[in-house]
Amino acid sequence: MDTYTPIPDIDKKIDIIDHVNQDHTEELLAIAKSHLSQIKSLHEATIVSASVLDVFQEGMDIIVHLNTTLQSTKIFVPFEIEGELEDKILYQAYASIVQQGRDFSGAGKHFFKIIDKQKITTNMVRLTIESTTELPAYYPGYAYAFLLKTLKKRPHSGTLKANKKHWSKKLFDHIFVSLMKHLSSKNRQKLLQSANKDVRLYTLRKSWKKDKNARFHNQGYIDIFTHGKTPGSQWANELSAGDIIMSRSEAKDKHPHLSNGQALLIADETAYPAMAGILEHWLNPLPPYIIIISESEDEQSYFENKDLLVADQVHRVICPPEIQSTRILAIIRQITDIDVVWAAFESESAKTVRHYLRNQRQIAGKNNHTKAYWNLKSKRGTADDL
Known part of the structure; x- marks a missing residue:
């Protein structure tokens, strides 16, 4: 053996x-x-x-x-x-x-036309987008990996969703994997960062049909929290109606574990769209405990729909990112019963809270979805490397 x-x-x-x-x-x-x-x-x-x-x-x-x-x-x-x-x-x-001859960068490109843009809080930009390919009918936490560039002309309809892999892309993928195998860990990380430096994950807040004759959901909101002079924030702030934006892949969050038991939800500004979607489609008979984090009080207006919240189980935290975990743990220690968790915020803070929930509250595995949505050290969209 x-x-x-x-x-x-x-x-x-x-x-x-x-x-x-x-x-x-x-x-x-x-x-x-x-x-x-x-x-x-x-x-x-x-x-x-x-x-x-x-x-x-x-x-x-x-x-x-x-x-x-x-x-x-x-x-x-x-x-x-x-x-x-x-x-x-x-x-x-x-x-x-x-x-297997597949594209490891995702399921294929999607193009979206921006038909409106507005600020719904001081720093939250809402893009109203239209797609000629199908959007998810509704899935909380569905995200697209957007390339930080814009196109001024709508691509030909035949190129709106590219599923067939070009021979040059196949060759590039094989070279990329070969390089990864022979590089040192440090240089491997540099290669990965270079490959993803102009890509950010942003959440589809909701989607709908443009009109009753539409065959599928073809319009939606993309909500983007802008913070400082990060590349993603600058890109979002410079967008305007008529621009075409492109994603290279997509991913849906996993949260079926929330349907039973006493739930705890935690989100900072980067995860507001996902948590709002989860609350709108809440099926668990027990209302969740909710911790809403922001650096500025103004951003908390994103959750102004009181129907989504049970007042005595909502905790609003105003603090800098550096002390998210301290403030969150102080609240969690006062909550007696927690069975399942969905949480998304800064990487190091998420790690601290995740380990506390696992080791001190025995919430582990499939019931403890406490994840990093960004990293304070790099201030880059997602901290998820896989």
Whole structure:
């Protein structure tokens, strides 16, 4: 029986396992599919689901559910590169997706025309957009990875959603993965940052049909919190009606765990659109505890719809980002019952709160979705690297 080297930092290991299982199911399925294809007895099986069971220095155990059996199959996926744990898993995902002839940067490009722009708080910009491809009918926390550039002319309708991968893109992806494998961890991070330096994730607040004859939801709101002179903020502030903006991929938040039990929701300004959507579609019979954070009191007007809030369970926190975790933990310690959590705010603060909920309140795994939406050190949109 093989013996593998355990990860000494247990909290870091669990953070990574939870993050991959909660937010990167497509990448995980690609890894599982790539590995199963090498096992002769299983290469024709269809994977129903996959999840990380454990992670070691040398690789990770993945539990795979197949269509050919009611039982699960555990496979060990060895890492192919040296470096940080995040790098090892990221490389496996990229290499598997490229091997399967897919585009690891996302499902394809989407184009949106801006038909209106307004400020709904001092720093929250709302873009009303129109798409010639289908928007989600409604999904709280659905986000697009926007390229920080604009087009002044609507692309031809045939190019509005590019699914077929050009040969040059395939070649670039293979070169990119090859570089990742041979670079040092430090230089690998520089390469990834360079590839993503002009991309930001912004949330689709809601969508609707332009008129009753529309075949699908083709208009919506994109709400963007602008802060300082960050590239994303400057891009959003310079946009105007008539501009065409483009996303290269999309992702939907995971929150079915909130349907039962006593929930806690936490959001700072960057996560307001996602939390507002969750509240509008609240199905749990128990109202949630809510912590709304902002650096300026003016931003709290985003949640002026009192129907979404139960007054005695809402805590409004005004503080600088550096002390988010201190203020949040002071409130959480006063809440007796917490079963499930959805939270999104600054990276280091999110880590502190996530570890407290896991280690002190025993809220872990699929019930503890406390995530980073941005990093104070870099002030870049999302801190999510995978």
